[in-house]
Amino acid sequence: MFLIIFSVISLVIAGILFGISQRFKYFSKQGIPGPKPKFFFGHTKESFLGKKNVIYEIDDVYRYSRGKYPFVGFFTALKPYFLVIDPEILKKVLITDFKVFRNNDFSKMVSKRRDPILALNPFFMVDDLWNEKRAEMTPAMTKNKLKLIYPIAIETTKKLIDHVNEKLTKPYDIKELCSRYTCDLISSCLFNVDAHCLTSDNPEIYDHSRKVMNGIIGAFSKKCSSQMFPPESAAFFKRLTIEAIRHRNEMSFKPDDLLDHIIATQQKKSFSEDDLMSQVWTIFMDSFETSGLVLQYTLYELARNQKAQDKLREEINANLDDEGEHITFETIMELEYLDQVFHEALRLHPPIVYTTRVCAESFEIDGAKGHKYQMKKGDVAMIPIYSIHRDPDHFPHPESFEPERFDASNGGVKAFTDRCVLLPFGSGGRICVGVKLANVIIKTAVVEIVKNYRISVDESVPYHLEIGIKEFLNVVTSTLLINFQRL
Numbered sequence: 001m002f003l004i005i006f007s008v009i010s011l012v013i014a015g016i017l018f019g020i021s022q023r024f025k026y027f028s029k030q031g032i033p034g035p036k037p038k039f040f041f042g043h044t045k046e047s048f049l050g051k052k053n054v055i056y057e058i059d060d061v062y063r064y065s066r067g068k069y070p071f072v073g074f075f076t077a078l079k080p081y082f083l084v085i086d087p088e089i090l091k092k093v094l095i096t097d098f099k100v101f102r103n104n105d106f107s108k109m110v111s112k113r114r115d116p117i118l119a120l121n122p123f124f125m126v127d128d129l130w131n132e133k134r135a136e137m138t139p140a141m142t143k144n145k146l147k148l149i150y151p152i153a154i155e156t157t158k159k160l161i162d163h164v165n166e167k168l169t170k171p172y173d174i175k176e177l178c179s180r181y182t183c184d185l186i187s188s189c190l191f192n193v194d195a196h197c198l199t200s201d202n203p204e205i206y207d208h209s210r211k212v213m214n215g216i217i218g219a220f221s222k223k224c225s226s227q228m229f230p231p232e233s234a235a236f237f238k239r240l241t242i243e244a245i246r247h248r249n250e251m252s253f254k255p256d257d258l259l260d261h262i263i264a265t266q267q268k269k270s271f272s273e274d275d276l277m278s279q280v281w282t283i284f285m286d287s288f289e290t291s292g293l294v295l296q297y298t299l300y301e302l303a304r305n306q307k308a309q310d311k312l313r314e315e316i317n318a319n320l321d322d323e324g325e326h327i328t329f330e331t332i333m334e335l336e337y338l339d340q341v342f343h344e345a346l347r348l349h350p351p352i353v354y355t356t357r358v359c360a361e362s363f364e365i366d367g368a369k370g371h372k373y374q375m376k377k378g379d380v381a382m383i384p385i386y387s388i389h390r391d392p393d394h395f396p397h398p399e400s401f402e403p404e405r406f407d408a409s410n411g412g413v414k415a416f417t418d419r420c421v422l423l424p425f426g427s428g429g430r431i432c433v434g435v436k437l438a439n440v441i442i443k444t445a446v447v448e449i450v451k452n453y454r455i456s457v458d459e460s461v462p463y464h465l466e467i468g469i470k471e472f473l474n475v476v477t478s479t480l481l482i483n484f485q486r487l
């Protein structure tokens, strides 16, 4: 009996080991190049063992392969990815052959049953339902609606300045500062309330937002579909939304803003409660964390690079309105150097470090030396945004902060996004819905801070920043302490 059990167990184990070894031949069997994967771990042993963030292992393989291959085979544990390196292939996957590659593979991370609200965020959706949700959201981002956000952003920056003024005596953690600012601003726009993130120590909205973000980060780092949205936070945001809508319906003058768009879509499409909450929460969540991070890194880079800070201050001061106080919405969106600074910070610190696209049908892909390969239905292309942004072939001296690289004489920012080497917002049919909103949120705060303070990095902050081991977004381990000197 013992011998039978032992033989069965041995056979099962041998079968599993054989299955794993076959799995790792997925690319080599097709002659697709790439560094040899380690048994069981693939190319992500260190992140699997909790020693570093997965992006550094993706980056190692990217560096090994760049200049040699247009794409390589890459395994995160047992899952195979086509790691794309050549911008021409990126362009095909993201833009020209979008029909074949319209889905990403993040949808599997969210359970519709456990997180119905998150599952309706276009980022986590696929196929026609994704198309429908995205089409509902896009009209919320028109120039007129964004223009209405600008005065709210200016009001919020006043609170930001008051908040900083109280803390002038010692260096300040800008991560906290920036996410409190974005939380306050978006709460005013969506819920028509003062969230008191910049005026109170423990504001309720901020606490619930952090709880949800921690749930999402936790689920992504464990790479499993666990519940992300704590029920008490879901209930809190539902109450807030219902109250905002009730209040708006009572108003005689209804501004053509984000909330108005959400109410109009709800009425037109007879939204369920989950649909309504998902619209609100998509805008809230996608703005809150990513924009907070980019604002933080833009300020950090300006604090490290005094010449760039001076040059930006000169541009700002030269474009103030007649009262010498603010810059108009139209002007702020056209400030060239501000835009270069913004994109250079996004290049060095993209909040989303990679994205993916799932191949929907057999697709021919060009390899090195004229070889052609076939991607199959279900194969996944990985777009390593972080690595592309630090590739010296695309960006000379990639580690240094040089906004001038986006100067009009080099074709401006557009030349780099067109070549698919600058992808902080992704590209093609799935490009970030909130690009313009992010511009308003971040640029307004950068202008007010640079106008009012000289900022410098505290000497306790290390020069090299490390993304946290378990982070899904680009969140570094160091506390970014900044000195603010009133001008």
Ligand code: HEM
Pocket (backbone or CB within 6 Å): 104, 121, 122, 123, 124, 134, 137, 282, 283, 284, 286, 287, 288, 290, 291, 294, 350, 351, 352, 355, 356, 423, 424, 425, 426, 427, 429, 430, 431, 432, 433, 434, 435, 437, 438
């Ligand atoms: C600086 C801030 C932001 C950055 C860097 C950023 C970046 C990105 C990236 C890289 C993607 C994936 C694109 C792809 O796979 O090609 C994305 C998707 C998305 N973003 Fe943003 N984002 C930002 C702010 C926002 C804001 C403010 C909103 C608010 C509406 C937003 C809403 C979305 C949505 C809905 C998607 C999913 C698009 C789709 O799959 O169709 N983002 N974002």
